[in-house]
Amino acid sequence: MQDAFSVIYHVRSTPKEIAGRAEAIALEQSVELPRAAVRDPHIVENILARVESIAPLGDNLFEVAIRLARVTTGDEPAQLLNMLFGNTSLQEDVLLVDVVMPDEMLSAFVGPRFGVTGLRALLGAEARALTCTALKPQGLSSAQLADLCRVFARAGIDLIKDDHGLANQSFSPFAERVARCQAAVEQVNAETGRRCCYVPNLIGSPRQIADQVRICRELGVRVVMVEPMLVGMALMHELAADNSGMAILAHPAFGGALRIAPELLFGKIFRLFGADAVIYPNYGGRFSYSQQTCKTLAENLRRPWGEVKAAFPVPAGGMQVDRVQEMLDVYGRDVILLIGGSLYMAGDALLERSRAFVENVQKGFVA
Template sequence: MSRFSVFYRIFASNLDEATERAEGIALEQTVEIPRDVVPKGYIEDVILGKVESVAAEEDGAYLAHLTYSPDSTGAELPQLLNVIFGNSSIQKGIRVVGFEPGERLSADFTGARFGIAGVRERVKRPTGGLIAPVIKPQGSDADTLAAIAYAAALGGADIIKDDHGLTDQASAPFKTRVEKVAAAVARANRETGGHSLYFPNIAGRGEDLMDFARFAKEAGAGGALVMPGLFGFDLTRRLATADWFDLPLMAHPTFLGTYVLSDTLGFTHAVMFGVLQRLAGADISIFPNVGGRFGFSAGECLSIADACRSPDGIGRPIFPSPGGGMSVDRAQDMRAMYGDDVVYLLGGSLLRHADRIGETIRDMRARLA
């Protein structure tokens, strides 16, 4: 049986303390009982987490490699996340820095349905960066949002996504908005021969989400935006594995920031926005870009991009999607930084050119070329 690996950075005063903390993680993440009362046999030999190694990284930091049995998770993504970092996430001085699924979990969690190659096929753009304007702001009516989407599609946008703040508000109810925006994008595609895809935000009350996803599919959406920080990574998994849905998924980072902003707690940027998004089945992972208003460093952003695109990662490589402060003026610098397999978000900066959205998108395309 193939065990899976989780790598933790543990902060401790010495190796003995780090090893003791690692043994505590092994107990906490699985049996959650004192070591001396762990039942012999199957529970001790298989279910109990195992400390494979603990090694010093730098003063006060130690890298611990633990393995767990897939029997402790079943084929359930929430329980897998619970084993990776459930109760231990409530303790100080522990950070998840790596995850390797092993053979059995790789069969249970196959990752993105489309990945980079599949999304490129849908938008008919075999090379180069993809451009993804965001329709906003919240409070706009559905006709206003549809007009922005229409202009973006005429300009040759690859993906047109709802802002993550557009849910089911009275100003633009989900079904009304999706119907009008999808129709506007389809009309622009007919007029230009283009292949722009509309990604509505699957959000609202939890009990409405599957109905909204079905409605979006039937209305002509070309993909969907999901927010795992608010609705759980399992929503991503459900849609990624649903044969009736069969649309690419873009994951938004809202509510996930506190998991990565500490150097001594939570997850590394690469694990949260690369590894876990691939595990859940996202095809595109949005994250705050360097130089914007959120403060991610260039190294952190590149680590996310590498985790998204690594051929050794979970399932198919997926698109990294930097956003927040993205503009046409930064296009060439961002291409030099990220390369071609990337989805560039254009939000508020695009709306500064409201009367010439299409021209702005074409300008960005030229600068990325």
């Protein structure tokens, strides 16, 4: 194959059977036929996947690299995912771990439109770490959510996003909520000179999301949030390719439903398909990711990768205000710290706690 890329899997198997398992994955992810049934020389030479390498990892676990033809992906997000892990995702003994693509293949996908540098410019924060919080809980009216926006904007939080559970419910309909929250943040920005952004959640059918995008554009929204695993990664890619002038914050909801390593799914695939910043479960919170997983994921979002812009890591999930310095020490300045519940626990002192969060980030020393 002249134009190909590599896909890495972890496969549970015995040493005796691993060569056959690897060959079966190559067939499943390319021609989906027994090898003997593939007689066309062109397909054998240019389409049929090849087992590139097999390496033992211990305890009947092996790393298998498969070489796939780029032409089979059509340079299209959904088909790329299909070729990476379509039918093989149904096999419980296989984990998709990584993908290695040449630069010319990477350039076929839009990647982040803003990225780290663009988001910093948008928010007027050229050097420090950024701050984020979420509007909670479900059940609040649009007016109540707008009041929270005012509090958080006065505290100086950079990104004030909808909780991922906020959609188009009767208690806070999308159009009404976005209009009220956007106006609230703009009002405070006019008073303070800051550039805080309200981040509405886009969720629903493709037609509904198209209407939500229109509303956001009309209201001057600059950053939106999507859950790619719920609404579709191809949809996020299309939104980024549309170059709407709105940055994309990707949320990981439903991301644990597949056997894809989070370092790949959140750290590389979301970035490739257009996320400017990616929320993921941080270590030491409500979820079970290790510190090393989180650090590798963050590095995958920020490291040089062809012409694909770097994206912000957004560690989240039960983070406490008193862990700000720890997070800065672990992640450095190119990070967005997302804290929700720890702020709300302050009750009537929400503004003061939120200001303390912002101040801690601004003064935090990074080794």
